Amino acid sequence: MAQPADFIEEQLPEGGTVLRLGGTLAIAHINDLDERLRALREGVIQIDLTRIEHIDTVGAWLVHRTARDQGATIIGADSDAQRLIAAVSGSDDQTVEAPRLSPVVRVFEELGEAVSSTARTFVEFVGFIGQCVKAVFNLLLHPRRLRFHSVIQHFDMVGVRALGIIGLMSFLIGIVIAQQGAVQLRQFGAEIWTVNLIGRLTMRELGVLMTAIMVAGRSGSAFAAQIGTMKITEEVDAMRTIGVVPVEALVIPRVIATVLMMPLLGLYASLVAIIGGGLFCWMTLDMPPTTFVQRIREVTPLTDFYVGMVKAPVFGAIIALAGCFQGMRVHGNAEQVGLKTTAAVVQAIFLVIVLDAFFAVFFTEIGWD
Structure with missing residues (x-):
């Protein structure tokens, strides 16, 4: 049976915190993990995914967001996790701009719609x-x-x-x-x-x-x-x-x-x-x-x-x-x-x-x- 997603925090001797995630990091098993990750204090330098049993796109986004906000590195991710995290991280660089039409084109477009209607x-x-x-x-x-x-x-x-x-x-x-x-x-x-x-x-x-x-x-x-x-x-x-x-x-x-x-x-x-x-x-x-x-x-x-x-x-x-x-x-x-x-x-x-x-x-x- 799939275990709900959870994490523990470990202090490193040289300073900083390691966040060790475990369980099933999927949308059906996240529960309150999102709120708990948002409430973390600064100082996390690593996110360990070694104990993750399964991860989906939502889980990959949570890991990526936490690493981005904390400035941490991700370790212990298998190939599937790495692929999903890379896919969701690409969305940060994509900006969607509204199509811009010149006033002349917009006028003719509205005129055409009015005539057609x-x-x-x-x-x-x-x-x-x-x-x-x-x-x-x-x-x-x-x-x-x-x-x-x-x-x-x-x-x-x-x-x-x-x-x-x-x-x-x-x-x-x-x-x-x-x-x-x-x-x-x-x-x-x-x-x-x-x-x-x-x-x-x-x-x-x-x-x-x-x-x-x-x-x-x-x-x-x-x-x-x-x-x-x-x-x-x-x-x-x-x-x-x-x-x-x-x-x-x-x-x-x-x-x-x-x-x-x-x-x-x-x-x-x-x-x-x-x-x-x-x-x-x-x-x-x-x-x-x-x-x-x-x-x-x-x-x-x-x-x-x-x-x-x-x-x-x-x-x-x-x-x-x-x-x-x-x-x-x-x-x-x-x-x-x-x-x-x-x-x-x-x-x-x-x-x-x-x-x-x-x-x-x-x-x-x-x-x-």
Whole structure:
């Protein structure tokens, strides 16, 4: 049976100490030898390994470290011990330096990684949209599989519970548009055109755009967090196990609710913004409410309303798809939920702004300007 590693100290007549190690100097039999060797006083001039029965790499490192710290020589080592001690002693001379890249190379490396990640995300997003289209066709063929109660629940979360914050935001935006417009137009004696600015800007652009940004930050992030948490807790895998298609059960109800709620929220936001602007005109420009309403009707064409109502459901679909897509990408640990939720909001707002620019050019080209 292997004996645990141990040592004794012998004083030499000419001065100094010999450290005689014995037993099995292996990791399984070292016990507290490491601490005892660290606690040795200075003065060891020799380390005798004659009584060592077996030694491994860990034992060789302990012998080498002790000899290095004490300035001692090693005697009595057999060929195997000498080979191991020589191998571990070589590590003292090896220094590992972190790779150093020039700033230019580092910039291009990070740029390449960002482009590659964006390309992968785009391909995955297109594939996810394909899965959603397939799920929609399946639900059209089997309407009873659509979870109407889930759609109604998301009507409440996306639409009804957002009325307060969207109304307050739109009201303040209407006041800001009226105030800034009046200040700038007053230089030319054209304060009356403030009504044109309020009506056209809110109905055509800011009403729907600011609503989309608010919904992306509020509902898009919630979609990503909810589905991401379900991925972490393996509820999505459990759905697949019992034969439920996760896209049909989790994604489609959220997309339907957001697409249907966005036009209503956009119209609501535009009307509240117009009310805010009208209140400012009444209090600052001495414009009666009846005159303001009449001017709004005269200067705001119906095409502005059509433009806003066309953009709203598209923005809603993009927001819902981005949130659900990032939620489905969660894997590993809870940290991923936060990362993908942030990515969902950023992706949704970016796509909304890009599409808004596209719509602006498109409607101008077809004469809806």
